[in-house]
Every structure is written in structure tokens, then in C-alpha cells.
Amino acid sequence: MKKSLNDRLFDYVIIFISVLIMIMVAYPLYFVIIASFSKPEAVLSGQLTFLPVGFNVKSYQMVFQEPKIWIGYRNTIIYTGLGTVINLLLTTLCAFPLSRKDMPYRTLLTFLVSFTMLFGGGMIPVYLVVKNLGITDSIWAMVIPNALNTYNMLVMKNYFQTSIPGELQEAASIDGCSHFQTLIHVVLPLSKPILAVITLFYAVQHWNAFFNAIIYLRNEKLYPLQIVLRDILLQNSLEAVGGDMTGMYEKVMQGETMKYALIIVASVPILVFYPFVQKYFTKGIMVGAVKG
Template identity: 45%
Template sequence: MTSSTSASSASDTVRRSRRHSRLTSHDDRWFDRLNTAFLIVVVLVIGYPLWFVLIASVSDPHAVETGRVWLWPVDLNLDGYARVFAQGSIWVGYRNTVVYTLVGVALHLLLVLPCAYALSRRNMAGRTAVTWYILFTMLFSGGLIPTYLVVKDLGMLDTIWAVVVPGAAGAWSVLVGRAFFTQSVPEELAEAATVDGAGDIQIFLRIAIPLSAPIIATLALFHGVGLWNEYFRALIYLSDRDKYTLQLVLRELLVVSQETSQSGAGEAGSLIEQQRLASLIKYATMIVASLPLLIVYPFLQRFFTQGVLIGSVKG
């Protein structure tokens, strides 16, 4: 009797387990479908504007204005790109922006990584006070005029350093780097290296840095995008056209083309042509400014994904 009861109880348990498994599996499938549908909508919402700018830059402006351009180019036209790249200043701007970005990213990493590593070590004296000081700088700044006076007094006006040095060491970058080193370079590993005779600099260069590809890629990409799109500091501090960034050159080209198209000078046919060309240039400049970043990002995406998850999992 007892054996029969136990067998029946076990059978009921198995049936309930199977029923629960089927329900769970069914719920998981629906969740996956809804999640996939949601992500597809997000991708379309984010990606379509960029796709529209791309096809509008090679379509007839009249077709764009009348709403005939939706998914594919209409009446292929490359006059906007021809006009943009015919300007010698574009190549000067590209060269300057590439130099500013590379130098700025190198300086950023040179300042941020050692600071972040030092703050991640528990045996650093005063690390709490330094961390709070860094946090304070995220809430307050000196303002535009005091910053301009500092840059001027340091003799950096109209030089590469006026664009690169201000903001070279960001508080957010230091704190994210500190969190990464705390998780990826535990105190036990550093203590073991110390026992073997390694100093702090050797531990940083030979142990911490080789393990830091994700955070290096993340910080480099964030700071590099900011420098590539740098506009305001270049507008304030640079007056020599040979030192203009790409964004300033494109702004100047866009403003000139729009002013020409809006002026009443010339024949009606010429004015219509100028307006058409101004519309093409507007979209072409967006692609010219964004394309290099879109090319570089896939190569850093794997490390970048790991880096942005820093601090989300405790362990």
C-alpha cells in the first residue's frame, strides 16, 4: 500500500513537472518573439533616419521634397558629393580631425588609465577624497569665459592643444576605468605580483594593461567620437583656417551653399539649381562626417560591448 502511494505521488510530481516545463517553454517562446519584434522596431527607428540621409544624398532633391524617396534612391545624383570633395578645405579638415582625434585619444588614455588604476587600489592613501573631488567636477565647471582665459594664458589659442587638452581627462572615464580595474585586477593578483618583486608601475604595465582591452576600446571610442565631432571648442579657439576641424569646414560649406541658394541674385534657373545643389550638399555633409565612425565601430564593437557592461555584474 505504501509502495503504491509513493509511486502515485512520484507520478503526479513528474506530470506536474512536465506541465510546468511546457508552460515555461511556451512563455519563453512568446517572450523571445515579443523581444525580437521590439528590437526590430528599435533598429528601424534608429537605422532608418541614417538610411534616409544616405539615399537622399544621392537622389534628386525634387524627389526628396515631394516625398518620393522612401527606401531607395530616386534619379541617382552625385553632384552633392562632387561639390563637397571638390573643396580642398575638406581634405585639410579631414587631416586635422584625424590628427586631433588620434592625439586626443592617446592623451586621454595616458591620463585616465593610470589615474583609474591608482584609485582602484585599496592601499592608495586618500583615494576616497580624490574620488569625491573627481565627482565634484562632474557637477560644476568654471564656465566658458574663465576656460577661454585659461586657454589663452597657457598660450594654446589657435593650436591643436586648444582642442585636445580641455576635457582630456574626463571624470566619467576615470570612474568607469576605476570600476573596471577593481573587477579585472583583484588585489590578490597584485599582491602575488608584489611578492614576486614587481612594483606598482610593473603591475600596471605588465598585468593591468594587457587585461584592459575592453575598457581601452570603450574609452577610446567614446572620447574619439567626441573629438571627431568637435565643433564648439574649435569654433571658439581656432582662427587659422588651416587648423579647422572637419566639422567647421563642413559647417562653412553648408552655410555658404544655403546663403547662395537663398540669395535673389542671378537668373531664376540658376537660383533653382543653387537650391537643388544646397539640398544635396546638406545630406552629403552628414554622410561625409559620419562615415569614418561607422567604418571604425564594427572593429571595436566586441570590446566596446564588454566595456559598457562594466559594473552591471558584481563578481
């Protein structure tokens, strides 16, 4: 069917707006990349537009020469992997029973779980609980306090309700499957989109986590990458203030491009991981967000 003039104009406007939004979103990331490879003077003077000015990798050399970087990477990978597995396990085991219509007191339990999104105990009570559990200054302090995200659980619950036919679960029950077998053999194989989305949410949350580390960790060998990068940046600033005028100028200059290099170092793993789950992202979040 041939489109009318108004339809074509509407399509052109939508395409133009979409391209404009894409440029607005993508350019800041592109600017960070070219700034990390440019001379500090060019960054400070505003000479950067679309290409690096004066190719420079000294910032990356300074970052990766720091042994703490690799310790931070190792810790963050452990926290992200272990924490995401725990998150997915608890989220699934909570969402599945709440999604079933034959669950006793399902409405009340859903309300009690949702209530935690509006009201919390506060930082000090949570810290006292973690301390009394004896998990401060340990790996568990980074994965246990945030073991379940209520919003993610409700998204997964709604996905189970709206996308998994109840007849399939009833058929599995008639065939002799227990609730756990139904979850493993029927529900989860049909839930790849929402599992991919929730995995991405939790992985990004753990990868960028730093507040819990500030509160619960004292041992530098347990610091995640974000804390290590912050310390490197602060250390570079303090050395610049404490040095002579020539050294201070050089360190301040190099510190400007180091900021951008640190952003790239912290962001690349997630940017590499995202394309593998991108095809599930839209379907999972849209269907899971529908009110059940």
C-alpha cells in the first residue's frame, strides 16, 4: 500500500527525531573515548570535536601500572558473578510462587513485598544488621544486603503471569511434576527474555556498586574496581597539590585525561556484555512491566 504524503512526512519526522536522540546519547560516550586518547591541553582548551587531538595513551599507562587495578577487577568480577547468581535465584524463587493463582495469601504477600519499595529501615539499622551477622569486611557484605531487588522481582512475577500460559503449568502438574519441576522444566525455558533482562540489571548494579564497599569494607584487598578507581584519582590529585609547580602542572594536566580513561576502564566490560542480551531486552522489559 502506497503511503500518503502525510504518512511519509510523519515517518521522516520520527526518523529525524530518533537520529537526533541517538546522537545526543552517543556523543557524550564518544567524547569520553576521544578525550582519553587526547593531549590534556587539548581537552582543557576545548579543541575536541570529532577526533582526538595529539594521540596520547599515557593516562591508560598510568592507570594499568597500578597493581590495585587488577585486584579491583578481580574483586568486582567475583562480586558481580556471585551476586548476580544469588539475585537471580532469590528473585525467581520469590516471583514464581507469587505469580501462581493458587498461591495462598498471594495478594497479601505481594503487598508486603511491595511495601518495602516505599519504606526502609535506613542506613544505620541496615549496617547494624550486617554487623551483627558478622559479614562486614567480607565478600558477603557486597552480595547479601542487596540479594533481592523488589522491582526486579515484580517485573519477573508479571512476566510469569502474562507470558507463561497457566494451562502449561496445569498440564505439567497433571503429568506428575512438582512445583519445582514445573519451574525448572516449563517456566524457565520460556522465560529467557526476562532472565536476560534481570541478569543485566543485577550485573550492572553489582559492577557499579561502591556505596556498600565504603560502608562495610575496610580491607583494601577486598575493594571493588569503583573504589580503586576513585582512590587512584584522589591520589593523583593529592600528589599534584603536594608537588612543585612544574610537577603540579603536569599532574593536573594528566589528571584531566585520566578521568576519562578511568571511565572507559570501568565501562568497557558492561558495554561488551550488553550486546549479548540486547535482543531480549525490549521484549523482556515491556512484557514484564505489564500489570498482572
